[in-house]
Amino acid sequence: MDPYKVLGISPNASDDEVKKAYRELARKYHPDNYVNNPLADLAQEKMKEINEAYDMITKQRSSGSSAGRSQGTYSSSYTQNTGSPAFARVRQLIMSGNLDAAEQELSSSSDHGAEWHFLMGSIYLRRGWYDEARRYFQNACSMDPNNMEYRMALQNMNNTTAYYNQNRGVTNGAGFCDVCSSLLVADCCCECMGGDLIPCC
Amino acid sequence: MFGYVRPYKPEMKVRDFESFRAMYCGLCHTLKLRYGVGSRMLLSYDMCFLAILMAGVTGCGIKTCQKRCAAALFQKRACVREDLALDFAADCSVILTYWKLCDSVQDEHGMRVLGAKWGAWFLRRKYRKASDRLPDFAKAVEQGIHRLDALERENVPSLDRAADAFASIMREAAAGLPEEKIRRPVEQILYHIGRWVYITDAWDDLEDDLKSGSYNAIVARFAVTTADGLAEAKEAVRLTLLQSAQTAAAASELLDLGRSDPVVKNILYMGLPAMAESVMEGTTKQRSSRHGSI
Numbered sequence: 001m002d003p004y005k006v007l008g009i010s011p012n013a014s015d016d017e018v019k020k021a022y023r024e025l026a027r028k029y030h031p032d033n034y035v036n037n038p039l040a041d042l043a044q045e046k047m048k049e050i051n052e053a054y055d056m057i058t059k060q061r062s063s064g065s066s067a068g069r070s071q072g073t074y075s076s077s078y079t080q081n082t083g084s085p086a087f088a089r090v091r092q093l094i095m096s097g098n099l100d101a102a103e104q105e106l107s108s109s110s111d112h113g114a115e116w117h118f119l120m121g122s123i124y125l126r127r128g129w130y131d132e133a134r135r136y137f138q139n140a141c142s143m144d145p146n147n148m149e150y151r152m153a154l155q156n157m158n159n160t161t162a163y164y165n166q167n168r169g170v171t172n173g174a175g176f177c178d179v180c181s182s183l184l185v186a187d188c189c190c191e192c193m194g195g196d197l198i199p200c201c
Numbered sequence: 202m203f204g205y206v207r208p209y210k211p212e213m214k215v216r217d218f219e220s221f222r223a224m225y226c227g228l229c230h231t232l233k234l235r236y237g238v239g240s241r242m243l244l245s246y247d248m249c250f251l252a253i254l255m256a257g258v259t260g261c262g263i264k265t266c267q268k269r270c271a272a273a274l275f276q277k278r279a280c281v282r283e284d285l286a287l288d289f290a291a292d293c294s295v296i297l298t299y300w301k302l303c304d305s306v307q308d309e310h311g312m313r314v315l316g317a318k319w320g321a322w323f324l325r326r327k328y329r330k331a332s333d334r335l336p337d338f339a340k341a342v343e344q345g346i347h348r349l350d351a352l353e354r355e356n357v358p359s360l361d362r363a364a365d366a367f368a369s370i371m372r373e374a375a376a377g378l379p380e381e382k383i384r385r386p387v388e389q390i391l392y393h394i395g396r397w398v399y400i401t402d403a404w405d406d407l408e409d410d411l412k413s414g415s416y417n418a419i420v421a422r423f424a425v426t427t428a429d430g431l432a433e434a435k436e437a438v439r440l441t442l443l444q445s446a447q448t449a450a451a452a453s454e455l456l457d458l459g460r461s462d463p464v465v466k467n468i469l470y471m472g473l474p475a476m477a478e479s480v481m482e483g484t485t486k487q488r489s490s491r492h493g494s495i
Contacts, residue, residue: 129361164447167470
């Protein structure tokens with residue numbers, strides 16, 4: 001494996017360039033972008049590849065001294081299991097990606113409580129049936145408004161990921177540039193009034 | 202097909218736009234070569250996207266040549282030469298259009314039935330040729346269209362269930378890819394493009410369907426009866442479309458798309474949201490052509 005090829009940079013790249021390329025790729029394949037996505041395993045593989053490449057380069061460059069990347073930063077922590085034991089098997093089936101079996105098991109259950117709706121929503125979410133998923137999560141939340149798991153699931157449905165938004169040119173709230181430009185404007189205003197906010201300009 | 206899946210030109214580099222157009226012209230010429238002059242009418246942006254995606258995944262679609270454009274006779278345009286991805290997209294165009302027309306013969310009213318009947322008759326021999334070339338895909342499309350038709354007849358109130366029938370048809374186009382690591386992301390892209398197209402089209406047809414009373418997935422899901430009752434539905438539809446686009450985009454990041462990469466990313470990240478916005482705000486219909494060049 002050529003680590004530079006994995007990171008998409010030339011072997012002459014500076015340390016900063018290496019770090020920048022690594023960060024960019026790590027953001028792209030971050031588990032957050034693949035939550036409830038059937039392709040999460042492929043993204044994880046990519047992530048592993050990138051981590052290995054980055055470690056290799058840093059090791060080569062510092063000729064064997066300590067590696068720069070803190071270990072385990074991007075390991076996923078999405079295994080929650082807070083539900084009732086009656087639905088434990090369904091949860092397991094959903095986690096393993098066996099959605100048809102999970103759906104069958106659920107529809108044969110007579111308990112149509114909040115968790116039932118939540119799990120139904122989770123199955124549809126994995127399938128990419130986003131409208132149905134949202135409907136079921138809404139039901140679960142209105143049946144049990146205090147459950148954090150259900151509320152988080154519904155909240156995630158109401159947003160697209162930051163990575164997608166950034167790539168389509170939509171930023172949420174004030175970006176870095178906004179802060180700078182507001183400071184400059186404030187400085188200009190101050191200068192007009194005889195004062196100065198930023199002495200150097 | 203529909204013509205909704207197209208790039209967002211203002212954010213495109215000139216060379217990316219040119220490679221997109223060369224693929225579009227290439228598909229037009231391939232349709233003519235394989236199915237005769239008349240089949241150029243089947244040219245659509247959606248199938249051009251399929252060609253670009255497949256060219257990226259399989260690494261073809263590189264050689265270009267200059268050819269005269271059928272729509273602007275005095276201009277010569279760069280045009281991708283015959284290759285596998287274009288042949289595939291051309292065959293798919295014929296198969297999908299044929300079954301869509303057969304479906305319209307049963308569902309539509311008045312003059313449109315006549316048009317669809319004539320179209321299906323015109324395509325019957327070309328369809329036979331295409332289905333010999335892609336027998337599995339032709340069979341999958343036939344079954345999928347029947348499934349969709351059955352769901353529409355029983356007036357299914359689930360937007361996702363109806364969209365799934367159509368999206369599954371699109372997903373079948375990736376079934377022939379041998380390598381699993383490539384096939385799965387491509388299947389996900391095509392599934393969500395199909396879902397997105399179905400729902401966008403449903404929104405586009407909303408007013409007509411409300412008037413004529415034919416099945417519309419959005420009307421059935423939100424139980425709307427007049428065009429005024431759409432405010433709540435609009436937000437939900439906008440969100441669900443964005444989520445499909447996002448899922449398709451996330452899948453595309455897992456593929457090595459070579460030269461097609463910038464065009465595919467532009468379409469998935471910016472083209473789809475821009476088109477959805479313009480359909481939902483009702484500005485698409487004012488544009489002169491839905492299928493012609495940008």
